[in-house]
Amino acid sequence: MTQPIRVIAQSLVRERERAGLSLSEVARRAGIAKSTLSQLEGGHGNPSIETLWSLCVALNIPFAQLLEHQETTTRVLRYGEGSRVTAEHSNYQAILLANCPPGARRDIYQVVVQPGADRLSPPHPPGSVEHMIITRGRALLGLTEALEELGPGDYICYPADREHLFRALEPDTVAIMISEQN
Structure with missing residues (x-):
């Protein structure tokens, strides 16, 4: 099982900056500790679905936006991949x-x-x-x-x-x- 923490970290920083919000404000809106958000943006930790959903709601973005880069090529995923x-x-x-x-x-x-x-x-x-x-x-x-x-x-x-x-x-x-x- 691969944890997509690197992609999540890059996405969190990008979306927080796009929204013009501080680390403290996103953490407050998501109901998580500022230190937790800081760790996630730094590419550390193992966030749960609940934490990621809270961050998506706080940033007003779809869940998948944290997990994957946008691609325009053909893509095949075999069972269990992703x-x-x-x-x-x-x-x-x-x-x-x-x-x-x-x-x-x-x-x-x-x-x-x-x-x-x-x-x-x-x-x-x-x-x-x-x-x-x-x-x-x-x-x-x-x-x-x-x-x-x-x-x-x-x-x-x-x-x-x-x-x-x-x-x-x-x-x-x-x-x-x-x-x-x-």
Whole structure:
């Protein structure tokens, strides 16, 4: 598993400077320590999905913008490849498969989830939508007040600017997630 900390570090500095915000202000908005943000911008640490999402919300950028450089060439990722991040309190991994070109805000991920701790996601920026397709296993997912059970080939779409959850019901549950932001 490769932690994309170097790309994350460069992206954090670029996006913070683009927004014209200080290190202290981004840390405050994200609800993290200034020293943590400083370490991440320096290319050190192992940030959780929760920390990265908080920084994305604070900077008003799509999640994938922290994980990958924009590319315009043909790209093939074999199963298990890609920039990978893990959740802090659940056995949940997100692997970035593709991000959008400039001006577009759609990112594609492969997620691999194990039963046990649920992946409870706080609301993403307003207008966010997630599309999920289960490719292996079974899961209970969607808005926390309206969870749906899905199996291989099943698709769900929900507003990700509301609290939502992913609960694996079988080991090695795999899904393709498409995240959109308006």
